[in-house]
Amino acid sequence: MLNKIIFAIDEVLDKSILDNLFEYIYGIKIGYPLLLKIGVNETINLVHNFIKNDKEIIMDLKLADIDNTMKSIVSQLEFADSYIAHSFIGIEGALDELKKYIDEKNKKLYLLASMSHKGWNDNFYPYIKNVISKIDPYGIVAPATKLQILKTIRKDFPKKIIISPGIGAQGGEFGDALCYGADYEIIGRSIYTSKDPIGKIKEIVKLQEEKINVCKGSNP
Ligand code: O7E
Numbered sequence: 001m002l003n004k005i006i007f008a009i010d011e012v013l014d015k016s017i018l019d020n021l022f023e024y025i026y027g028i029k030i031g032y033p034l035l036l037k038i039g040v041n042e043t044i045n046l047v048h049n050f051i052k053n054d055k056e057i058i059m060d061l062k063l064a065d066i067d068n069t070m071k072s073i074v075s076q077l078e079f080a081d082s083y084i085a086h087s088f089i090g091i092e093g094a095l096d097e098l099k100k101y102i103d104e105k106n107k108k109l110y111l112l113a114s115m116s117h118k119g120w121n122d123n124f125y126p127y128i129k130n131v132i133s134k135i136d137p138y139g140i141v142a143p144a145t146k147l148q149i150l151k152t153i154r155k156d157f158p159k160k161i162i163i164s165p166g167i168g169a170q171g172g173e174f175g176d177a178l179c180y181g182a183d184y185e186i187i188g189r190s191i192y193t194s195k196d197p198i199g200k201i202k203e204i205v206k207l208q209e210e211k212i213n214v215c216k217g218s219n220p
Contacts, residue, residue, distance in 0.1 A: 002209050004178055005201065006058065006163055008188030009034050009047075017197055019049050024201045026184055027056030029163075030080070044079050051079055058082045058110065058163075064089050067097030074102065082108035084141060087131045088124065095135045108138035113153050116143035116166030125149065129156055139163060139183075144172035147180045151220070154181025169193075174204050175211025179220050 005025045009018070010033040028050055035043055050057055059080035063070045074083055085098060095111070102109045111132050114122055132140060139161035142153045154162060164182035166172040168190030177185050187204065194200035
């Protein structure tokens with residue numbers, strides 16, 4: 001079965017529901033909404049099975065600060081496998097030291113290349129592209145709502161893992177980002193607001209598979 005979903009857990013869920021979703025998703029993304037609602041210890045309890053079974057846990061605090069502050073934040077959330085930071089903060093005194101710190105811990109860094117909301121300005125992409133090239137992160141976040149910029153980012157970074165939000169609740173269609181170069185689709189509300197999250201995930205996987213079958217071999 002296709003395993004291309006990163007579940008954005010931005011709402012408090014029953015642990016049993018989350019554990020039942022386990023086999024259908026590649027990994028989970030946790031950010032401020034959940035951490036602020038239930039705290040770090042409860043979050044660790046909630047995602048215990050994912051930690052134990054080596055599913056990727058991506059910590060999305062959209063780090064955008066000086067090196068020392070970002071390293072301090074990461075050091076308090078070591079149960080995660082990966083961390084997301086903004087690229088616009090630049091290299092010296094920020095992302096250079098963060099990358100070194102995360103590498104030393106054998107963890108992964110994702111950098112944000114473009115965002116899914118309307119107001120994000122991709123005119124800055126050449127600057128962001130340069131930062132990403134120099135920092136050489138494990139992966140990149142790029143939007144499923146703007147398929148042309150996603151395609152450009154894939155072309156510019158053919159070997160990077162690309163994870164893509166903006167599907168379902170924000171208007172992107174399930175499977176489109178996979179056709180335009182993403183490795184995984186980040187999906188939150190479409191799953192956790194559903195009355196039947198497992199049924200919804202199965203439906204999403206089917207839609208992703210159908211899209212991939214259509215775009216396979218073509219060049220969107
Ligand atoms: O719209 P949803 O509910 O499917 O959730 C999408 C998730 O992806 C949510 O956690 C949101 O904060 C995140 N996201 C975007 O929606 N758009 C972006 O451009 C970037 C992210 C994201 O994950 O950023 C990582 C820095």
